[in-house]
Amino acid sequence: xxxxxxGPKLVSRRNTLKGIGAGALLAxxxxxxxxxxxxxxxxxxxxxxxxxxxxxxxxxYGRWYDRTTQAAVKRINDMGGINGRPxxxxxxxxxxxxxxxxxxxxxxxxxxxxxxxxxxxFSHVVFGSAPRAGELKLPYFVVSEGHHVASxxxxxxxxxxxxxxxxxxxxxxxxxxxxxLGKKVTMIYPDFAFGHDHxxxxxxxxxxxxxxxxxxxxxxPAETSFTKYFPKIPRDTEVVYHVMVGPAVLTxxxxxxxxxxxxxxxxFGFIDSLEAVDINSPGxxxxxxxxxxxxxxxYAQANQTSHDKLYREAVGVDENGASTSDPKDVSTFAHMxxxxxxxxxxxxxxxxxxxxxPEDRAKLIEAVEAMSDMPMSDDHPQGAKxxxxxxxxxxxxxxxxxxxxxxxVVSHTTSIEDTLYxxxxxxxxxxx
Amino acid sequence: MRVRAFVNALIMAWFVILSTTKIAAAHVSEQGxxxxxxxxxxxxxxxxxxxxxxxxxxxLPHDRVFSFFKPLRIRLxxxxxxxxxxxxxxxxxxxxxxxxxxxxxxxxxGSRDPLVNMLPLSIWTFWWxxxxxxxxxxxxxxxxxxxxxxxxxxxxxxxxxxxxxxxQIGCWPAIIVFIAFYGxxxxxxxPDDPARLSNFVxxxxxxxxxxxxxxxxxxxxxxxxxFTILFSFxxxxxxxxxxxxxxxxxxxxxxxxxxxxxxxxxxxxxxxLSVLGSGSFDGVNETFWWLVQIDINPLAxxxxxxxxxPSTLGIIGANILLYVIFAICIWLGLKVVNYGYSxxxxxxxTNVNFQRIFSxxxxxxxxxAAVYHASHYLTTSMVNGQYLIAALSxxxxxxxxILGLENYQVTTGYLNEIASVRRIWLSQASLVVLGHxxxxxxxxxxxxxxxxxxxxxxxxxxxxxxxxATYTWFGLWLLAAPKGA
Numbered sequence: 001x002x003x004x005x006x007g008p009k010l011v012s013r014r015n016t017l018k019g020i021g022a023g024a025l026l027a028x029x030x031x032x033x034x035x036x037x038x039x040x041x042x043x044x045x046x047x048x049x050x051x052x053x054x055x056x057x058x059x060x061y062g063r064w065y066d067r068t069t070q071a072a073v074k075r076i077n078d079m080g081g082i083n084g085r086p087x088x089x090x091x092x093x094x095x096x097x098x099x100x101x102x103x104x105x106x107x108x109x110x111x112x113x114x115x116x117x118x119x120x121x122f123s124h125v126v127f128g129s130a131p132r133a134g135e136l137k138l139p140y141f142v143v144s145e146g147h148h149v150a151s152x153x154x155x156x157x158x159x160x161x162x163x164x165x166x167x168x169x170x171x172x173x174x175x176x177x178x179x180x181l182g183k184k185v186t187m188i189y190p191d192f193a194f195g196h197d198h199x200x201x202x203x204x205x206x207x208x209x210x211x212x213x214x215x216x217x218x219x220x221p222a223e224t225s226f227t228k229y230f231p232k233i234p235r236d237t238e239v240v241y242h243v244m245v246g247p248a249v250l251t252x253x254x255x256x257x258x259x260x261x262x263x264x265x266x267x268f269g270f271i272d273s274l275e276a277v278d279i280n281s282p283g284x285x286x287x288x289x290x291x292x293x294x295x296x297x298x299y300a301q302a303n304q305t306s307h308d309k310l311y312r313e314a315v316g317v318d319e320n321g322a323s324t325s326d327p328k329d330v331s332t333f334a335h336m337x338x339x340x341x342x343x344x345x346x347x348x349x350x351x352x353x354x355x356x357x358p359e360d361r362a363k364l365i366e367a368v369e370a371m372s373d374m375p376m377s378d379d380h381p382q383g384a385k386x387x388x389x390x391x392x393x394x395x396x397x398x399x400x401x402x403x404x405x406x407x408x409v410v411s412h413t414t415s416i417e418d419t420l421y422x423x424x425x426x427x428x429x430x431x432x
Numbered sequence: 433m434r435v436r437a438f439v440n441a442l443i444m445a446w447f448v449i450l451s452t453t454k455i456a457a458a459h460v461s462e463q464g465x466x467x468x469x470x471x472x473x474x475x476x477x478x479x480x481x482x483x484x485x486x487x488x489x490x491x492l493p494h495d496r497v498f499s500f501f502k503p504l505r506i507r508l509x510x511x512x513x514x515x516x517x518x519x520x521x522x523x524x525x526x527x528x529x530x531x532x533x534x535x536x537x538x539x540x541x542g543s544r545d546p547l548v549n550m551l552p553l554s555i556w557t558f559w560w561x562x563x564x565x566x567x568x569x570x571x572x573x574x575x576x577x578x579x580x581x582x583x584x585x586x587x588x589x590x591x592x593x594x595x596x597x598x599x600q601i602g603c604w605p606a607i608i609v610f611i612a613f614y615g616x617x618x619x620x621x622x623p624d625d626p627a628r629l630s631n632f633v634x635x636x637x638x639x640x641x642x643x644x645x646x647x648x649x650x651x652x653x654x655x656x657x658x659f660t661i662l663f664s665f666x667x668x669x670x671x672x673x674x675x676x677x678x679x680x681x682x683x684x685x686x687x688x689x690x691x692x693x694x695x696x697x698x699x700x701x702x703x704x705l706s707v708l709g710s711g712s713f714d715g716v717n718e719t720f721w722w723l724v725q726i727d728i729n730p731l732a733x734x735x736x737x738x739x740x741x742p743s744t745l746g747i748i749g750a751n752i753l754l755y756v757i758f759a760i761c762i763w764l765g766l767k768v769v770n771y772g773y774s775x776x777x778x779x780x781x782t783n784v785n786f787q788r789i790f791s792x793x794x795x796x797x798x799x800x801a802a803v804y805h806a807s808h809y810l811t812t813s814m815v816n817g818q819y820l821i822a823a824l825s826x827x828x829x830x831x832x833x834i835l836g837l838e839n840y841q842v843t844t845g846y847l848n849e850i851a852s853v854r855r856i857w858l859s860q861a862s863l864v865v866l867g868h869x870x871x872x873x874x875x876x877x878x879x880x881x882x883x884x885x886x887x888x889x890x891x892x893x894x895x896x897x898x899x900x901a902t903y904t905w906f907g908l909w910l911l912a913a914p915k916g917a
Contacts (some may be wrong), residue, residue: 054547055624057733057917063842066545091545093624097735100621112544124734192729221731222720224467224914246731247463247914254468278848283468316841328845 045088046081046350048073048343049108049117049138051129056096058122060276061332065119065143066091068336071314072343082347083355090114098128105129109136115358116346119143119339130158137432139361141346143338145169145295147197150393152425156432157361159392161368161385162342163295163335168419170198171205172398173268173293176412178209181266181291182238185211188229189243191218198243198270224248230259239266242273249273250283257286267291268400271298271334271408278322278330280406287403291411294399295334296382299407311340311381320407337382344379345371345387362432369428386416390426395419462811462847463915466857469850471912474858475905478865482904485869486876486897490890494880501691501877503673503684516676518585521575525582532579532637539630542829546624547819547842550827555629557816561809567666568686568802571673574663579637584644592644597651602699603661607706610658611751614710618717619743621736661703668693668795669802687874690795698787701794705758706751708801712906713750715808717743718915730916739917758797761899762790765892769883772891784882792882793896796875800900803867804907807860811847818842857911864907872900 050069053062073087081087090112094101101120108114116139120126123146130148133140134155142149142160147167149160177185185206189195195218203213214234219226226248233240244252256267267290279287279298298321300308315336316324323329345368353360353367369389376384383397395416401408489497514520539551546552566573575581597605616623616632623629643652653660668690673682682688696704716722717739720730726742728734736743766786819842825835846852875896876889883889 052545054545055622056735060844063844067841091543091548093544093546093622095622095624095736096733097621097737099735099737103622107544124732128735190731192732194732221729222724224720246916248467250464251467277464281465281848282850323841323843323845325839325841326843326845328848329843330845330848 043085045086046083046355047088047090047112047114048346049105049112049114050089050091051094051101051104051108051117051120051125052091053096053121053125054091054093056094058096058125061121061335062093062096064276064332064336065121065339067331068315068339069119069343071316072340075314076343076347082350087343087347094120094125094129096122096125098124101125101129102132105132105138105140106136109133109138113358114138115350115355115361116141116364118342118346121145121335123148126154126158130154133157137361139365141342143335143342145335145338150388150391150424152391152427154392156365156392156427156430159365159368161345161371161387161392161394162340163338163394164396164398164419165393166197167201167421168393168395169270169293169295169398170201171421172414172418173400174202174205174209174211175418176400176414177239177241177268178206178211180412181268183209183211184214184234184236184238185241186215186217186233186237186239186265187213187241187243188217188219188233190221190245192221194245195219195243198241202241219244221246224251226252226255227259230256237265239268240264242267242269244273250277250281253286254283257283269293271295275334276330276332278328279403279408288406290403292401292403292408294401294408294410296337297399297401297408297410298331298333299401299409301410305376305381307376307378307381310378311337315340341380341382341385345374348379365432383413384416386420388423390428391423392427462844462853462856465847465850465853466912467914469854469857469912471857471908474861475908475912478861478908479901479904481865482868482872483897483901485872486893486901489873489876490893494886494889497873497876497880500685500873501688503671503682503688506681506683508674508681510674510676510678510680512676512678515674522582522585524576525578525580526586528577529579529583532633536630536634536637538828539626539633542626544626546626547816548823548829549626550823550829551626551633552624552629553816553820553823555633556624557813557820561805561813562817564663564666565802565806567663568669568799569671571670572664572667574659574667578660580640580644580657581649583641584649588641588645589649592648593646595647597647597655601655602697603655603703604699605656606658606661607699607703609656610662610703610706611710611747613658614714615744615747618714618747619736619740621740658703661700662707665690665704665707665795665798666802669799685870685873687799687870690798691874691877693795696791696795698791701791702755704794704797704801705754708797708804709751709754710747711801711804711808712754712910713747715804715910716750717746718917719910719913720916721913722746723916728917730914733917757899758794759786759790761895762786762793764895765789768894769888769892772887789879789882789892792878793875796871796878796896799867799870799874800903800907803863807863807907807911810860811856815842815844860911861908864911865904868900868904868907872897875900 052066053059069089073089076082077086090108092104092107094104105117108117117133118141120129120142121144123144126142126144126146126148130140134157138157140158142158143163144160145163145166147165148154149158150165150167187199187202189198199216206213214237215232217229217232219229269290269292271292271294300312300319312318317331317333318324318327320327321331321333323331349364349368353363355364371387371389374380374385374387385394385396387394396419397416398414398419399410400412402411535551535554539549543549563573640652640657643656669686670689671683671686673689675682723730723733726739728739763786766784822837822840822842825837826832876893879893880889883892
């Protein structure tokens with residue numbers, strides 16, 4: 001609050017539409033004869049229904065998804081909008097609830113006349129909302145990283161073009177882990193679907209590398225102390241792979257550190273455990289020298305790209321991945337880029353489809369399905385992407401970072417090929 | 433060691449209360465850090481503080497206990513032209529009505545984002561947290577700002593139908609409305625949704641106006657309108673009282689005004705317990721413990737829609753459970769006191785009856801309910817307060833920037849820091865402990881007024897004291913417990 005007058009010019013939801021007039025006008029002046037009509041017809045904003053976790057368990061993510069979305073829309077509008085039309089975000093809180101999610105999707109389609117729905121993170125909300133989006137024939141662009149889209153369980157109207165899915169992320173870790181950290185892996189994971197996905201995807205992938213999961217330690221979800229599980233870690237373990245989540249994560253790491261002391265195996269985890277958590281939090285000293293998957297490197301690296309720089313500035317995030325208005329306010333950096341990239345893909349899709357209104361929704365989906373390679377750019381600051389139009393899922397590089405002097409330093413970037421797997425569905429065969 | 437930890441806790445708490453001008457919010461990292469704090473030591477210290485206060489008060493002469501709650505009279509202008517000004521009071525109520533109507537419209541047509549729209553921020557952050565707590569400090573603000581009394585006094589009173597609600601039903605309707613309201617907070621799928629909330633606020637506004645027209649203010653405000661009853665009780669915790677006609681001000685220990693109230697009706701006592709019961713459940717329902725009881729994975733909360741029934745039954749059950757536990761404490765106390773007279777002089781048996789002492793003692797849970805509310809909502813108010821400030825800069829959502837907050841970004845940053853999380857936690861815990869100590873003193877006061885001998889007072893107090901000590905533990909545990917919803 002005290003810093004509100006300092007720092008770079010940040011984006012608030014209120015000014016995302018400002019300045020669009022000039023951009024929209026520029027974009028329409030290419031059609032002098034049509035201008036009067038076109039101006040009248042196209043000055044209507046493109047409405048994007050933003051299904052945001054404002055309340056409920058996803059609220060910490062929702063706050064940053066909102067900031068990123070507002071920043072992406074401001075940039076798009078500053079550049080002239082989409083097809084010369086301004087973009088307007090209609091944010092509805094889904095309460096991180098699947099039933100409410102479906103209601104929100106319905107509101108976007110019937111009440112707010114949105115062109116598309118966008119932005120959902122939590123998988124159970126995607127599962128609850130996607131069927132309704134399909135029934136309403138509303139393109140639904142999720143930013144969830146769940147495997148649900150590519151698994152074929154959803155429908156032709158649901159797409160995930162801006163963020164990779166957990167299956168590809170996990171399997172892409174195996175070559176690095178197997179080659180650099182060790183072949184004998186003990187997995188510690190919470191005993192429910194999220195943990196089981198990691199267990200199954202990674203076990204399969206490490207075996208392909210000639211490695212082996214020597215122990216699978218499933219921790220009951222309600223557990224808040226973990227010392228009794230650590231003696232189960234076999235002595236010949238070379239790597240501990242952990243994916244604990246929830247409030248007890250800091251306790252888990254602290255107790256793991258106390259258990260091993262100075263002589264520990266290599267340790268690899270997913271940053272999901274510590275997303276929006278300061279890596280220098282108490283108890284996390286033990287993480288020094290351990291490795292994490294990151295969707296996008298939280299700390300600006302020595303070889304920072306201009307795209308990463310532009311993206312951070314636009315969202316208001318500093319070189320440590322925290323808010324420029326409060327260095328203690330750590331963002332959900334590994335995930336929120338998905339909102340930025342998805343909106344840029346929506347823009348490209350609408351432009352190549354010549355999107356005019358809801359009657360062109362199917363054309364928009366076809367246009368996105370036709371996309372494939374997207375190079376790293378200001379539109380894709382996380383890295384290059386390869387979209388699979390059949391499975392409606394994007395693929396991209398993953399980052400493995402080592403905690404070095406209290407910062408996450410990238411030590412390996414996977415190729416897109418490392419992340420690919422066989423198609424499990426072809427949505428393009430489904431009718432609209 | 434424990435005493436020192438507790439003293440440290442109090443010092444830290446005051447430091448936060450006095451020095452914290454920055455704002456914070458709740459998310460998983462805060463919870464994670466709380467789990468790293470030595471909360472067990474803090475909890476034991478807090479409980480010991482409350483138990484010590486019980487022992488201390490047990491050995492004090494009654495007059496001494498009574499003197500705690502004797503207010504000081506201060507010669508200060510009483511400002512009758514403000515505080516006794518019925519016209520001004522009605523005018524403020526009418527302005528409040530106008531603001532509520534504007535908020536209802538904003539809720540219906542403004543931003544769909546509950547952290548941008550003024551309606552949910554005004555209702556849940558400003559009214560339900562800030563205004564609620566201000567009553568315990570400044571007195572009955574609601575009697576001035578409620579949206580009904582102005583219009584009723586100036587117009588509707590004259591068109592009233594003159595019916596009366598039966599006296600026998602007491603404030604049962606208010607209890608039902610209050611628990612239903614809490615059910616809306618806890619069990620509804622989207623109580624923050626601006627459109628949904630707009631309908632609820634409008635519905636309640638009309639419901640109350642209709643009630644006032646049909647049954648009159650006397651009946652409706654005392655038997656049905658739960659917030660009028662709630663806030664007038666909370667206002668009795670205020671240390672201040674401004675007397676009319678130049679009789680100065682009175683200032684005393686919080687609760688002194690509440691203890692002046694004679695003959696609290698039984699249903700009002702149940703209402704007081706409902707405030708505590710509902711407030712306590714609004715906290716329990718987020719804990720790992722509760723989620724495990726209702727077979728929900730605490731690491732993958734499926735959303736409110738999956739727990740509508742457990743939450744609804746939970747809040748009803750929590751209230752009934754509290755009524756029963758409180759009644760058992762009273763019954764047990766009376767039983768033991770009377771047991772002391774069995775075989776002896778039968779005529780000396782206490783003539784204090786169950787219902788009378790139950791009703792009188794219920795007032796002592798009021799400070800506990802107030803501090804629960806404050807501590808439970810502290811972090812929420814810190815983050816949503818920031819959103820409220822941002823929204824005030826653009827109340828109509830038309831892009832105006834009245835407060836010049838264009839670059840304003842809400843932060844939850846210092847919940848990532850152990851020092852600030854500890855300060856916040858200890859502030860909450862200290863509030864809970866202080867509330868219980870006042871409750872213990874108030875309970876002792878009430879008991880001492882009802883029983884003749886020191887022995888009877890102490891014996892009767894034991895079950896209630898155990899109840900309050902347990903509640904202290906429960907309140908502190910609630911602050912420390914891992915949460916998953």
